[in-house]
Amino acid sequence: MSYYKRKRFYATIFATIIALFFVVPAIWIILTAFKTDAEALRGGVNFWPDHFTFKNFMYLFSSENYEVAVFRWLGNSLFVSVVGTVLVIIIDTMAAFALARLNVPFKKIILGLILISMLIPNVITLLPQFLNFANAGLLNTYGVMILPVTSSTFGVFLLYQFLKKFPVEIEESAVLDGASTWKIFLHIVVPNSKPMIVTLGIITFIGLYNDFLWPLITINQNSMKTITVGVANMMTGSLSISYGRLMALSLLSSIPMIIVFIISQKQIVKSITHTGIK
Amino acid sequence: MANVSLFNPAKRITNTTKIAKKTRSKGQLASFLFILPFLLGFTLFCIIPIVYGIIISLFQWNLLDKGHIFLGLENYKQLFISGSYVNGVFFSTLKNTALYAVISVPLFTICSLVLAILVNNVSKRFTGIFRAIFFFPYVLSLSVVGAAWALIFNPGAGFLNALLNAIGIDSIQWNATPAGAWTMIIVTSLWWGVGFNMILFINALNNVSEELYEAANVDGASAWFKFKDITLPSIQPIMLYVVIMSTIGAFNLYGQPLLLTAGGPGTSTKVTMMSILDEAFIRHQLGSASAMAIVLGGIIGIFILLQYLFIKRKEG
Structure with missing residues (x-):
């Protein structure tokens, strides 16, 4: 073996060992979901279930249990993530277009406020935001889970910077052809910003689906919980955790993200590099 | 701009x-x-x-009452008067949070860089697979990650103690000692987030000029020399970005201790976010909780400002 081949060989061996650290917990979740509680709590290296049981899943799916509403929770999570993401994409793309291209009044002040707001960490808005929604009677609604994300400046900034670097010539000629602002936006700006819009969509979707703290403090009504809150509640709520059920619920809750990951892994990776290097 | x-x-x-x-x-x-x-x-x-x-934050504001009493800066004063209740809670948890930051930030940065280098050096046809394996926990939710590792670290039923027993080491009561509890939190956070930074590092490593390496090869430079004098300086901006982002993340720590240790044993893994939320939702003192949030926000804000200035500088 040449030096380079040998180097790659050892790196591959080393990477395989480290990969176990990442893969084993995931396999452990999956297999525990199919174990009885007695077996899940038995201890020892009993990786493979003695006999696969679907009892944990049957419990979660059963209409007689009032604690867990797994389909409702999954539905809530997907609804909030999809609606929130679409909303953010529309709002942010329009705002970025206006700021980068149109004659918006007080543009300098708006841009300044956006930049300042990016310096302010979430912990500062957390409690007053909660109080506002509580006073408006909007706790335990989809509104409380979706609306705050419309104030995110990340997408506006990302798209604004992209459009600022993007040549104006095409839009200019469209203007000369008599295209309306709306048409320019829809037929030129949106298609050309696609990579950034996809980035914004992916980051927002993952963020909303996996959002933890905000739904945890604003949602306590069972039927309105997201699946993330459901898993967290099952963990911290009862005195004795049934690990079989907990892992079954975790597995179900991860299915949408696993599908997203498998379909768009390359796109997610690209999106992360977009966010890192602005 | x-x-x-x-x-x-x-x-x-x-x-x-x-x-x-x-x-x-x-x-x-x-x-x-x-x-x-x-x-x-x-x-x-x-x-x-x-x-x-x-x-x-300028009021005595009870979450359950309608009447609020104006206090001026009293909530902030209380926070900094040693011996007061909020002072004790806030700074002891801030100390825990800072401890986590001091350990996790260098650890996560080094681990993600090592993984990035590793992924770039494995046999070419496995590059994509290893990248995916090291990265996928990032798309899982904190709840799921917490649940998985709570089970793995479970003293009786957990996989980790089973492994330790198999090689002749006695079971460890992970959540019984501060060191064990922090180990749970740090390992869980590492598993969840290291892939994200790794992606940033892979991108940075791939952008290092090939010519520099070729010139160094002509000079017969050692691998260590190439790493120290070419790779590190070239990826320094991204490294700084990762360090600052990890620091911000560390001060926002909440879910991992909530799910894994509940702040215990005692209050040894209780972090600032927990003390703020307790003050607001258990003691119902929104005023002092807001003051605590603003002070913590100020600390995080400093790091965000650093990151912002550094992005600015890079853009020239």
């Missing part, structure tokens, strides 16, 4: 004016409509809460 300079400024102005003229014919209203939805959300869910938060 230093990057505007990439564009010919004079040309940009004429272009903007042409489009602006077009819109002006329909009045500024049309262009204002494009930004209105954002301004609405931004005002309602960002600006108003910030101002409201500052106001609340």
Whole structure:
């Protein structure tokens, strides 16, 4: 073996060992979901279930249990993530277009406020935001889970910077052809910003689906919980955790993200590099 | 917005004016409509809460009462008077949070860099697989990650103690000692987030100029020399970015201790976010909780500012 081949060989061996650290917990979740509680709590290296049981899943799916509403929770999570993401994409793309291209009044002040707001960490808005929604009677609604994300400046900034670097010539000629602002936006700006819009969509979707703290403090009504809150509640709520059920619920809750990951892994990776290097 | 300079400024102005003229014919209203939805959300869910938060922090504000008593800066004073209840809670948890930051930030940065280098050096056909394996926990939710590792670290049923027993080491009661509890939190956080930073590092490593390495090869440089004198300086900006982002993340730590240790044993893994939420939702003192949030926000804000200045500098 040449030096380079040998180097790659050892790196591959080393990477395989480290990969176990990442893969084993995931396999452990999956297999525990199919174990009885007695077996899940038995201890020892009993990786493979003695006999696969679907009892944990049957419990979660059963209409007689009032604690867990797994389909409702999954539905809530997907609804909030999809609606929130679409909303953010529309709002942010329009705002970025206006700021980068149109004659918006007080543009300098708006841009300044956006930049300042990016310096302010979430912990500062957390409690007053909660109080506002509580006073408006909007706790335990989809509104409380979706609306705050419309104030995110990340997408506006990302798209604004992209459009600022993007040549104006095409839009200019469209203007000369008599295209309306709306048409320019829809037929030129949106298609050309696609990579950034996809980035914004992916980051927002993952963020909303996996959002933890905000739904945890604003949602306590069972039927309105997201699946993330459901898993967290099952963990911290009862005195004795049934690990079989907990892992079954975790597995179900991860299915949408696993599908997203498998379909768009390359796109997610690209999106992360977009966010890192602005 | 230093990057505007990439564009010919004079040309940009004429272009903007042409489009602006077009819109002006329909009045500024049309262009204002494009930004209105954002301004609405931004005002309602960002600006108003910030101002409201500052106001609340100046009151004795009970979550369950309607009457609020104006205190001025008393909540902040209490926070910094040693011996007061909030002072004790806030700074002991801040100390825990800082401890986590001091351990996790260098650890996560080094681990993600090592993984990035490793992924770049494995046999080419496995690159994609290893990248995916090291990265996938990032798309899982904190709840799921917490649940998985709670089971793995479970003293009786957990996989980790089973492994330790198999090689002749006694079971460890992970959540019985501060060191064990922090180990749980750090390992869980590492598993969850290291892939994200790894992606940033892989991208940075792939952008290092090949010519530098070729020149070093001609000179017969050692691998260590190439790493120290070419790779590290080239990826330094991303490294700084990762360090700052990890620091911000560390001060926001909440879910992992909540799910894995509940702040225990005692209060040894209780972090600042937990003390703020306890103050607000268990003691119902929104005023002092807001003051604590603003002070913590100030600390995090310093790091965000550093990151912002550094991005600015990079853009020139």
